[in-house]
Each structure stands twice: as structure tokens, then as C-alpha cells.
Amino acid sequence: MLDNKEYLTPRQIVAELDKYIIGQKDAKKNVAIALRNRWRRMNVSSEIQGDIIPNNILMIGATGVGKTEIARRLAKVANAPFTKVEASKFTEVGYVGRDVESMVRDLVEQSVNLVKAQKNEEVKEKAAELVEEIILDILIPPVKSKSGFSVSSSDESTPTNEAELNEKTRERFREKIRNGELDDRKIEINVKAPAPVGMGMIGNGMMDESSMIGLQDMLSGMMPKKSKKRKVTIADAKKLLFEEEAARLIDFDEVKEEAIKKAQNTGIIFIDEIDKIASGSGKNGSGPDVSREGVQRDLLPIVEGSSVNTKYGIIHTDHILFIAAGAFHVSKPSDLIPELQGRFPIRVELNSLTKDDFYKILKDPKNALTKQYEALFMAEEVSLEFQDEALHEIAETAFAINEEVENIGARRLHTVMSHLLNDFLFDVPDVIQPNAKLMVTRDLVKERLDGLVKNKDLSQYIL
Template sequence: MSDKDFVIIDEEKKEKETTPDTVSEEKTEVIKTEEKKEKEDEYEKICFICHRPESVTGKMVELPNNITVCPDCMQKSFDAMTNGSVDLNRLMHIPGVQFLNMSDLENTIPKSQKIKKKKEKTKEYHKLDIKDIPAPHKIKARLDEYVVGQEYAKKAMSVAVYNHYKRVATDTMDDIEIEKSNMLMIGPTGSGKTYLVKTLAKLLDVPLAITDATSLTEAGYIGDDIESVVSKLLAAADNDVERAEQGIIFIDEIDKIAKKRNSNQRDVSGESVQQGMLKLLEGSEVEVPVGANSKNAMVPLTTVNTKNILFICGGAFPDLEEIIKERLSKKTSMGFNSELKDKFEHDKELLSKVTVEDLRKFGMIPEFIGRLPIIFTLKGLDKDMLVKILREPKNAILKQYQKLLALDEVNLKFDDGALEAIAEKAMEKDTGARALRAIIEEFMLDIMYEIPKDDSIGQVTITREYIEGTGGPIIELRGQEVPRLN
């Protein structure tokens, strides 16, 4: 054998040592290790002392033998040792337990106590582009699909929103600075103020926070601070600051923070709240807690700039009509220019004649009104509008019930007399469109309960007599008609 042959044999030996089987085994071990690590990552770490998961406590402190302790418990342990409440000498002489021997503690950890991590849903948010902002007539057309009447309010809101988001999308802050288009909606209860804002936010696909002004108080007093309205918007935007800064905040019941007229006490939920909101409405940087409503040492804070947030305020403003009436009735009551005293008593359009001076007399401070440049009113609902609300919108109440019964293969109909009777009952309640749902729920209860019992029923017609309590609905079986049942 020559030296050359020995070299060939050595090379064959090396090839055998690094065969594909060996390489695949190594790869399999690596994959198994990675899979094991991934499975471990699926579960949250649990605090050994308080048993709270990592999603609640924050990042855990890892100790030997896979023991994890939360920062709170670790701090309490250090405090107890520092204050001398734990006698370390006594701990050293406990029989069978060595001080800080982690192997003794390992068996006491509950093995079954595992909490799976929640899978975070990745949401893709589109950045606002001026080309994507719908024109005012398109915004109004979409609002028309959901809201009946209130033509002027929808028109004013469409233009204001279009101008505001043009300002946000272009970020024009040059020589000509465009001011914010904050709005004030005035209208009786149930006229559609909140519904308009909800529909608008859904149309524009921007985060919306709805808050109630009645819970707001001056900082330092019991109640929500003024900054809490921004923290609600941040929560609605999934804690995405950039998205929250392009959102809408709707403050309802804004008339409840009017200045008290005859009060010597500090007005912590009236004029003080209006003054505290001035900077928010105009645009300022606010520190708000992330994932909480109140600031404390354990909650992280983030800064939100409100210069591009659209504020919409709404309220019923009771007794505002009396102030308008008083202003309009100040003309002479004698001579050729005299007017009847009851001229404005039954004026349904009286609220639309509101001025800034009327709002100031109501109790809104001038600085606050000045930051809400677009003021418009909503009309109270009459009988015809209530009938249209029942029938016309995309998600009308009648369409909802018809869909529910269609799932049971039953056709539901309302005759014109029934709709008028429901509208008349709603007018008596004087709570606007909110009364419609309550009335229909009451009359549909028995029908929704009885229909699923009988598979032979094909159609139900609600009549005026059934609504008024003098008759019953018309029940039609599949393929035939039977007389109305009482």
C-alpha cells in the first residue's frame, strides 16, 4: 500500500464521520430545542410568592431553578429585610432548610399553574391621506343612510370634518395657520347627536372616545380629571399615540358644566372644568396614563398632542329656549311695531335662533365658546320623522327584528297604522328616538317568545290594533291565512 492509498482511506473515514444522517440529527436537536423554547414562551411567568402572571406584574426577576418573582414582591422582601422585621439569624437555624437554598423551594412551585399568553392581534392602520378624505357631499350621503332628517346639522358637520382632516393630512402650519374645526351640537334628547358622531367616526375609520361631562371635575377633586377624556381616546386607539392624535373626542352633556349663577362655593364641576378644557380644545401636549384612567406611580405615562384631535361637544341645553325667547321678546309690545306675546311660544325652530350671547347667559364662558367655532342645532323629532326612523335607516329597528325572525324563516311586516301608533306613543314619552326601541321591545316580546314554538307560521303582520291593545297581530301559516288572533 502506498502513501496515496492511506490518504484516500482517511478521507473516506472523514466522510463517514460527517454523513448526512449525522447532520440531520444535529439539525433535529436544534429544531427540538427551538420548539421547546417557543412552547415555553407561549406561557406567562408566574410570581412564586403572589402567583400573579407577568402580564399583570410586569417583567419578572428570574432566580435559579426556574423561580420567578415579581418586582412588587421582590421590593417587599427587600423592605422587610431592611426594616428588620425578618430575623435572618432565626431563618439560618430552621431544621432541614438552608437559608436561600433554591433547590428546597423548587418542589413547592405549582407545576400546573401556567397561563397562556394572549396572542396580540396585529392591526394595520392606514395613515391619513388627503386623497382618501371623502368630500363633504359624500360624507353627508353616508350620514343620510343612517340618520333621518337633521339636514343642516349633517351639512355643517360634513364640511367641518372635511376641513379639519384636510388640515391634519396636509399639516399646513406655514404663514397661514388653519385653526381647528371644533363643534358644538345643541339639540333635545334623542335627536341623534351621539349617533351622528358614531356614524362619522365609523365612516372616517378614526378612533372615537365618548365621554360624559357630568363626571369631570377640577384636578384634585373627586371625579375624573379633564385629561381622562384623552386617555379614553388613547385606549380606543389601542395605545397608539399617532393614531389617537388623529381621533375624535365627543363630550356629551356639555351643558352640565355651565357656570352656576348664584353660588358662593367653588364651582369645581362647572366653570373650573370649562377653564381646564381650554388648552385641550386649542391644542396642547398632555401627559396621560397608558392603560388606566388615573395617574399613579405604577402606571407609565405618555404624551399626547391634542392639536389635531377633533373635539365635538353636545348637549340638550334645557331652558336655553327661554333665554332665546326672552331676547326675541324684548321688542315693544305697544304701537305699530308691537308683537304678540305668544309669538314664540310654539315656534319649533326657536332653538336654531341661538347666538353666542344666549350661550354665555346660559353659563358657558366666552373663552370656551370661542374654541368651538362651529355651532349648530338639531331639531326635535316629530311624528313623521319617527316613522321614517323606524323604516328608512340602514340599521332601522324594524329591519333588525325582520332579520331576527328571518332566521326562523318567518316574514315580519308592520302596516302603516302600526308605525304611526308606535310614533304617537314615542311622542308621549318625549325622549326622542330612544323611546321607539322601548315601545317595540314591549310589543315584540310575546311574538318573539311564541313564534319559535310553531314551525308552521310563515308571516306575522303587526297592526295598529295590536299596538293600541284592541286586537292582535295577523298570523299567516305557510300556504294559508288564518284570521287575526286576540
């Protein structure tokens, strides 16, 4: 049984998503239910647990309305391994059917990184102590007390032999290391030499990716581990040595086992541009459609549930949550093969963004564009502020350009904000000095953007 505290309730999940994504309540609600259902399945005590499969989700909506962000933020909320793949890449020249399995391998890789980070945190204190000892041994080599050697003194606090004196000196230096007083001092350390970068294909290049990776790992494991001396600052030495010491303290077999389990039970794979492999997105009956349908049929067993070989072991995809997305401007969901349609039973249509949505996107999210620019200017000790009327004007401008040229959703705000503030960013700190204050007003926005909105040639806004 999993602790209920580890998993948020659907309402709590939506509340977390609301901090970063504006609107799209229906999509948030469905992904929140899907995430909570994982906790419910893993807490089912009967044999039916293995038969409860996730309800995969198909998001339908134009570019820039939040499809990818919802999936990415969902994974962060759940602390789950996440990978994104564009379905259209599997239709490119040189496509091989087994390539679709690469997204599962990528997911396992992400899962391994998550588990390693968690294990590193668990051994952090112990590894830091070992690193301190290594650095101290370099700065002040320990000495063994010599038999019969002693220094008499009436003061009890005076060291009685060389070993005690050495130990007291080491303790003083230990404090200096912990306080960062010696961070700029250079020392020479032994570090593992980096592994060779790949060995190239063998024979006629017919080996698949997992076999190639497995062979490389096996051969690299047989080769003797080399180390080399490096002269680095103590600050850098702490980082380099910490990685090595933490790796020694962690059981990597346990990491692999946990990572596979985590990927199987909590992994999320986001398949973007799935509409590009639907039959309605190209000519009917021949040409590219053959490749598109082939990709769908290669995706099908993975989404249905199959076993995929990775360099960390075999992973079963039965309980991985798949979220697919597409604009479906040319094609429609029914153009996908029926078997694949059936594997995405939950369909959510995302709304196009309005002027009001643009205004909220600029103001409300924790990572709002305005807050990002404020942070960039603050790095130069320049204060940047936006008047509320200015935010409304920026939102209206972005919306108008989307209407006239091409609707790229919230991404339009990036180009508008860039055009608005690039001159200021160029002038800091040469012209605009530190401690200056910049106020973005409605008049300033109109002055810099109005002429471009009226100009029909808006090619510079097309990304």
C-alpha cells in the first residue's frame, strides 16, 4: 500500500497545475483523475490490480494552448519520469519500426536519473564527509603517532604528540572547508577518466539500439577503470569527488530495479503531433500514408502493453500513461487506425486562448513571462515593472497578431515581449546603469508595437 500523502487528490493536482497553466479546466481535470487513478490501482489489494489499465488521453487543440505544458507539469507534480516524442519523427527518411521503442528507453533513462538523484540525497551527508577526508588528506596528510614520542607540558590543552597536533590542525581546516574559506585554493586530485564516446556500428550496421548499447556496456565493463590527475579548486573538487563517493555508496543494481518499477508504474510518455501520422494528413491511398499507418501500427503494441528491452532491463509498458496530442486541423481523430483510437479513450478538446487568457498568462503563473524578464533585469540590478494597463495592451497585441497571421497560441507572447524589451536589454548596463528603474506603460507598448500591428507584413512575428 502507498501512503496517501505521497499522492495528491485530483483537486490538489489541478490546484498545482493552475499555478503554471491558465484555463483548460477540462484537460486538467482529466489528467488529474488519470494521475490519482495510479495511486488507486497500486492500492487495490485483489488480483484485479494487474488488469486495471490507465485511460490514455488524447488532447486536441491548436499549437501553444498548453498541451505539452500540462503533461510536463503533471509529471513534475507526481515526481514521475517523463519523456516527450514527436510522432512525425518516425515518418522521416531512414525510419525503422523498432525506433518507436526508443521513447520507452528514454523514459527508463529519465527514471534512472530520478532514482539516482533520490539516492544521492540519501547518502549526501556520508558522501560529503568522505569528500572532506579526501581533501584533508591532500592538504594535511595524516601522521601516525610514534611509539614513545611525547611532549610534556603543564598545560593540558597543549598537544602531547605529533598525531594530536596533526588532528587539531585537520579539524581547523575541516571547518574552513565547510565554511567555504578555502574554495578558491587549488589542489591536485585523482578523478575517473571519462568513458570512450561510442565505438561505432559493428559489421553491416544491422544491430538494433538496445543490442548495441548492451554490447558497449559489456565491453566498457571489461576495460580497466582509468583515473587521471587534475588540478582544480577545492570548490570544484567537492563536486567532482562527491559524484564518485556517492556512486560508491549507492547500489546501482537497486537503482536499476527501482527505476524500472518507477517507469512501469508512474511513467508518462507524451506523444506530440499524433495528427501528423493520421491518414487524413496526407494523400489518400498511397505515398506517405503507407508510412503513417505503419508508424501507427508500430506504436500500437507499445501503447497496448508490451515488453521492451533496455540497457537497464526489460520494462513492461502496460501501466505507463500515454498522453497524445495534436492540432487535427487537416486530419481528425477518426483518421487514426481504429485500434490506436481505442487506446486513447479519453478525448479532451483544449480551448483557443482569448485576450483575457493572454493577460492572465502574463500575470498569474509562477513562471510568467513578466516575472522572467523582471528576473533578467534584476540580474543587472535594474528594476523592471509592468503597469496593469500595459499587460492588457501586450495581450491585445499578441491576440491581434495571432488573428491576422498565424495562431501560435501563447508562444506569440514571447515574440511580442522580445520586441518590446530587446532595446532595453541591449542598453543594460552600458546606457541603463545599475539601480535604475524601468516602468513599462501602456503608452510605451503602443509606441513600440502599434505600427507593427497595423502593418500587414508581419513576417518577423512568424516563428
